[in-house]
Amino acid sequence: DAKTTQPTSMDCAEGRAANLPCNHSTISGNEYVYWYRQIHSQGPQYIIHGLKNNETNEMASLIITEDRKSSTLILPHATLRDTAVYYCIVRVAGSEKLVFGKGTKLTVNP
C-alpha cells in the first residue's frame, strides 16, 4: 500500500510557483521520498528524490520537514506543460519497489 497522502487536485497560475504537499507520517529513518509526474498516456517522469536534506535540481525543489513526516515539491515557475499528475512515493526500506498512490492532479492555468 502507498504510504503517502496527497491532495487529489490543485490549480496553479502560469508563471507562479506550484507547491505540492505530501504527507508521509509513517516514514522510517532510512526511507527515501521520491517525486514523479505523469503526463497523460506517458510513462512517469522522475523529478527529484531525497532522504533528509532539502534537494534542488533543474526541475524542482524538494523540502522535507525536520521530522520527515511531510514534504513539499516546489515548481518555481509553473508552465502549462507542467500540467500532470504528481506522485509522492516513499520507497520501503530494504526494498527496491516503488509503490504509487493516487497522486495530485496539477492543472496550470494560463
Add this chain to the structure above:
Amino acid sequence: GAVVSQHPSWVICKSGTSVKIECRSLDFQATTMFWYRQFPKQSLMLMATSNEGSKATYEQGVEKDKFLINHASLTLSTLTVTSAHPEDSSFYICSARRGQDYGYTFGSGTRLTVV
C-alpha cells in the same frame, strides 16, 4: 543518460493470443526491472519485479502464468501476456534504476488493446 526504451508503444491483438512487450535499458545495466499496469483514470499498479538471471517476483493477485516475465540480460526484460482477454487491455509500463544513488527511469509505456 538513464534511458529506458519500451516496445511496442501500442498493440492490438485478438482475444486468446499472446503479446510480448520489451523493456530495454539503453545506456546502463539493470539487474532489476519493474512492471506496472495502469487502467484509465487510475494510478500505476506494480505487477512484478524482474530479476536478471532468476525468476520474477510477482505482487499479490498477479497471475504469474498469465504474465510471463523474462529478464534474460542486464539490459532487457520482457513481459508476455498469455492468452490475452479484453480485461487485460491496459497501459503497461516498465522501469529500471541505474544504481542506488539514482532515481527510477520509466519506459514510455505500451497500450495493449485486446479485441
